[in-house]
Amino acid sequence: MKNYNRKAEIFQILSHPVRLQILDELRKREACVCHLQAVTGRPQAYVSQQLQLLRAADLVADEKEGQNVYYCLKDEFVKVLLFEALGPAGPPSHPPSCTCPFCSQEK
Amino acid sequence: MKNYNRKAEIFQILSHPVRLQILDELRKREACVCHLQAVTGRPQAYVSQQLQLLRAADLVADEKEGQNVYYCLKDEFVKVLLFEALGPAGPPSHPPSCTCPFCSQEK
DNA sequence: TAAATACATGCAGAGAAAGATATATATAGA
């Protein structure tokens, strides 16, 4: 039963559209919070909350770089689940509203 | 976003320990409700409720055979997820309290 | 040094959904 509980927790985290979208974006490339804000169309505090959840579950890693904090997906099990659920990772998004280094550089 | 929503629903169903246990049992072999009752240690109405959920999500198929109703896992995607989460399916359980055909036959 | 940017965190509150349990009834088959 303990094994079921632990796995159920991970499924629980994946059972949310916005978190799923964030994780899908992170498996394409590391991304800062403002990028995830633009991709999901959610307010900053909300995105930070979800990221806090993902950090607490040890699914993502964060690294500060200048003003920005970059997140990346570090859990291999979740990577497999995302692949099974969504197929291979697509190209990174470029929301017009995003001004992060990656997005401005590539536009 | 729609794709995220649909997949999130499936993850949501898997995010529950008892449902996970039921699905794990069903991928080993078809099972009647009384068997799942014995395996999970939950009351009949409760197990039926969860099975109703699984049926509504089209993850399991049910077939009446005499008095019993046998359920089996019919969703390939869920089978893959279970394999990734729990590894290969183990041997079917034989709870002593279960009097279903399979269990009495094999004891 | 001051201001702006990016992010984290906390709190409050409303509404929705989920979990658990109990109970009662209906139905089909042996």
Add this chain to the structure above:
DNA sequence: TCTATATATATCTTTCTCTGCATGTATTTA
């Protein structure tokens, strides 16, 4: 009639979702 199962209802509690807002902190830039 007995058994196995489905279904419905009700209730209670807990958790989740979302929003809004306020504040703290570190870093960069002016």
